[in-house]
Amino acid sequence: MAKELRKAPPARQRVEHMTADIRIPPIMKIGAGAFSEVPAILASLNCICPLIVTDAFLAGCGLAEKLQDQILATGIQCEVFSGAVPDPTTDAVDQGVSAYFAGRHDSLVSLGGGSPIDTAKAIGLLVANAGRVRDYKVPKPIPKAGPVHVAVPTTAGTGSEVTRFAVISDSISEEKMLIAGSALMPSAAIVDYELTMSMPRRLTADTGTDSLTHAIEAYVSRRANPFTDTFALSAMKTIWAELPIAFHQSDNRSAREGMMLAATLAGIAFSNASVALVHGMSRPIGFFFHVPHGLSNAMLLPTVTQFSASSAAPRYADCARAMGIAAQTDAEFDAVSKLVEGLFRRNEELEVPSPRSYGISEARYFELIPTMAMQALASGSPQNNPRTPTESEIEQLYRDIWK
Numbered sequence: 001m002a003k004e005l006r007k008a009p010p011a012r013q014r015v016e017h018m019t020a021d022i023r024i025p026p027i028m029k030i031g032a033g034a035f036s037e038v039p040a041i042l043a044s045l046n047c048i049c050p051l052i053v054t055d056a057f058l059a060g061c062g063l064a065e066k067l068q069d070q071i072l073a074t075g076i077q078c079e080v081f082s083g084a085v086p087d088p089t090t091d092a093v094d095q096g097v098s099a100y101f102a103g104r105h106d107s108l109v110s111l112g113g114g115s116p117i118d119t120a121k122a123i124g125l126l127v128a129n130a131g132r133v134r135d136y137k138v139p140k141p142i143p144k145a146g147p148v149h150v151a152v153p154t155t156a157g158t159g160s161e162v163t164r165f166a167v168i169s170d171s172i173s174e175e176k177m178l179i180a181g182s183a184l185m186p187s188a189a190i191v192d193y194e195l196t197m198s199m200p201r202r203l204t205a206d207t208g209t210d211s212l213t214h215a216i217e218a219y220v221s222r223r224a225n226p227f228t229d230t231f232a233l234s235a236m237k238t239i240w241a242e243l244p245i246a247f248h249q250s251d252n253r254s255a256r257e258g259m260m261l262a263a264t265l266a267g268i269a270f271s272n273a274s275v276a277l278v279h280g281m282s283r284p285i286g287f288f289f290h291v292p293h294g295l296s297n298a299m300l301l302p303t304v305t306q307f308s309a310s311s312a313a314p315r316y317a318d319c320a321r322a323m324g325i326a327a328q329t330d331a332e333f334d335a336v337s338k339l340v341e342g343l344f345r346r347n348e349e350l351e352v353p354s355p356r357s358y359g360i361s362e363a364r365y366f367e368l369i370p371t372m373a374m375q376a377l378a379s380g381s382p383q384n385n386p387r388t389p390t391e392s393e394i395e396q397l398y399r400d401i402w403k
């Protein structure tokens with residue numbers, strides 16, 4: 001830690017905003033039972049035939065059917081497209097677009113984790129705009145918003161229900177693409193923690209660490225602003241306390257409720273402040289080695305925090321204090337050190353593997369490091385990091401986490 005503090009270059013200036021451009025969904029329903037309000041929300045938005053976008057698991061366990069029945073019972077027609085896949089691909093999106101047009105739909109309801117929600121966002125993108133998903137890869141703008149989209153998350157989580165982002169993997173170029181724009185913001189977010197009670201331990205840990213990463217990265221981002229700071233600090237405080245409880249006691253309703261709310265708050269924070277280096281480096285690991293998104297974030301978070309900390313020590317110290325890892329009276333350096341140590345320890349508690357112990361091929365991993373570093377930089381996220389890395393520094397960070 002001390003070594004990192006000495007060798008780090010001076011901090012880059014945070015972007016000074018005259019005003020912050022804040023976007024959140026115009027309708028949000030939060031709390032137990034919100035799930036049953038989907039039909040009323042669709043009616044209030046004049047939807048007559050939504051397409052429910054979900055994945056095979058949520059279709060198979062009966063949740064998609066329950067939602068469909070609720071909607072049909074109110075006289076609104078709807079169909080289910082269950083072709084969303086983890087780390088959604090352009091092929092899956094294209095199938096969803098075909099289903100949308102074949103059923104003469106006028107709106108979308110996404111049900112699931114970040115993958116079905118992002119798939120629905122991309123379907124909406126192509127319903128309203130010409131071309132393919134890859135034509136809208138960051139920094140390309142999205143001209144037109146898609147149809148009404150009611151997002152119902154079942155993980156806690158990506159926060160995608162409140163973000164202006166979608167992450168879609170290009171089935172041809174093998175790139176995990178970031179798509180961004182206010183046009184992707186859902187019309188409504190239905191945040192019902194009861195839908196997360198079925199999450200197994202690993203999914204709880206991974207999605208929860210994804211939320212923690214959103215909160216920390218939003219707070220230290222060069223695009224942070226006073227509005228997003230409030231959401232980020234509140235989210236990281238809750239996640240730090242509740243995630244181990246939800247991990248060890250899957251039926252703990254209070255921990256599940258805290259995690260669900262915090263995931264949404266963290267989503268609001270990063271959507272309006274951006275993520276940074278962890279996310280930039282995480283997407284290529286996810287795509288090339290099929291590591292779940294939250295897990296690849298977890299593999300990176302302690303090491304990347306250690307790398308970045310000296311360039312925004314006061315901000316990282318705030319995180320440590322908000323999370324209760326450091327005392328309010330701790331000096332900045334001590335607070336930052338405790339944060340880094342705490343993140344490494346938390347990974348042990350949540351049984352986060354390294355890329356090596358996850359079973360990734362060593363030869364393939366090291367062969368792909370230059371490509372992953374190039375893709376990470378091209379995503380734009382590292383440029384929001386308090387310490388802006390060079391390509392070779394990113395390559396070294398990939399080597400550092402291999403273990």
Ligand code: NAD
Binds near residue numbers: 195210
């Ligand atoms: P996911 O949607 O990929 O789901 C992972 C698995 O968990 C699936 O098999 C799913 O069926 C299952 N699952 C979902 N809910 C469950 C529940 N309640 N109980 C049991 N199983 C359940 O996982 P995710 O982590 O939520 O989403 C990851 C995706 O989101 C990645 O593609 C990532 O890049 C993206 N993402 C998007 C944003 C954004 O702002 N758009 C932000 C972060 C991540």
